[in-house]
Amino acid sequence: MTSMQPELAAVLWDMDGTIIHSEPVWGEAQHRLASQHDCRWTDADATALIGSTMEQTVLALHTAGIGLDGTAIAESLETAVVDSLHERIVWRPGAVELIRSLRLAGIPQAIVTTSSQRLVDVVVRALEAEVAFSAVVSGDDVLEGKPHPEPYFQAANRLGVNIAHCVAIEDSATGLKAAIASGAVALGVPCDAPLQEGAHHTQWDTLAGRNVRDIEQLFNDRVRRSHDHG
Structure with missing residues (x-):
């Protein structure tokens, strides 16, 4: 007798670089601070800190x-960064549309980020018309940030779901490590830094044009593949 394949329980979103294009804002803030203190800070230094x-x-x-x-x-x-986001939020291509598609399908969504609650609140408020996130895990909520899987474990716990039944969307290598280590179905969508292809995650070039059916297909394919190799 074959066991039933689980259904997608939730989608867990990284924030910086995944929902919003904020890494340039962080980099600019770092450059400005370094300049004020006569310190050398390069684009490579800023890129190395993504995630x-x-x-x-x-x-x-x-x-x-x-x-x-x-x-x-x-x-x-x-x-x-907060001041910049209050002035203007640059959304990642397809992110808001996918958030809307998941909401209409009744799939719970959470933000899982290393950023502070203060920053998350700006984005959550800006998305109020699209979705009420079922949970938010910020950098203020965890002892271990990404690449440790604790943020994802916390999100699944707050949602009351099995982390293995969730899709986690990330833009950075650091975030992907956390998602993979948690046992979630990991999806990488690179933003300001390239991602290495890998057997333990799926990679899309963009979220533009993607909807709930694509996420469900990704989840089902990954679960089926893991069962076949289990």
């Missing part, structure tokens, strides 16, 4: 020679 936690970002800026304490660095960066 990183605030603690990792603060450490990198400290290492570059910025003499502020960690709290002051974090506050400076966050304030600059």
